[in-house]
Amino acid sequence: MEDDSLNVFLKDGGTLRIPLRRFSKLWVATPEQRCDFRISASGTVLRWGQLDEDISVRDLMRDAERRHRDERLTACVSPDFPWDPTPALLSGTQPKIAGRWIDGRLIVGLTAEERWVRWDMCEDLAQQLIKKTLQDAAKFPMHSHDVTLKRMRRGIERKGWLARLETDWLMERLRALLAW
Incomplete structure (x- = not known):
């Protein structure tokens, strides 16, 4: 995790880099709180217990696909x-x-x-x-x-x-x- 983004490394080698400002609880958290997370057994949810924050990897991927599509359309x-x-x-x-x-x-x-x-x-x-x-x-x-x-x-x-x-x-x- 960087100071301004959440980086999720996928099994297929891909990386999702999402600005932290999209996640209000992570944005205001201390660096120590941000680093204290768990990955669910299925690997589909990131959980920050101290912050009571759950983030679905599936939702992150869907958002990334939408942003990619929007960028392609905007370029046209x-x-x-x-x-x-x-x-x-x-x-x-x-x-x-x-x-x-x-x-x-x-x-x-x-x-x-x-x-x-x-x-x-x-x-x-x-x-x-x-x-x-x-x-x-x-x-x-x-x-x-x-x-x-x-x-x-x-x-x-x-x-x-x-x-x-x-x-x-x-x-x-x-x-x-x-x-x-």
Whole structure:
């Protein structure tokens, strides 16, 4: 165990390194208390008796798989794509941010998977709009590229498919694909 992380060495040679701040009891414990743990007979649970803390290796592995998947999905998404086009705010005398419990974690905004789905939809739409935008430009040659893109934007906004930030991104992406 290091000062800032819990390292779990697996039978298959793999290692899980988890920040201690994810485990409040371990985070505030002394180094001696952190070192005083037992591994269950099955090897599936880590137990700190003094701290009354049990950590399931299966849960740690599931969290690691989710983080790995989230990192892969995030790497696929354009870095300039908005993270949260529709922040969830609740009304009242004091502002509140809405969150959701997903896999034992409080999530505010989009998950990596939800963001990837939104980006994939916007990227696909941008690709499909290339032909439509070029057709509109040919039909109205007196319009500048900016006017043609504004016409495309109005059409997208009428559909109500995207949040404003996503529409902004889509139009910039379309401009780039057309080299306008």
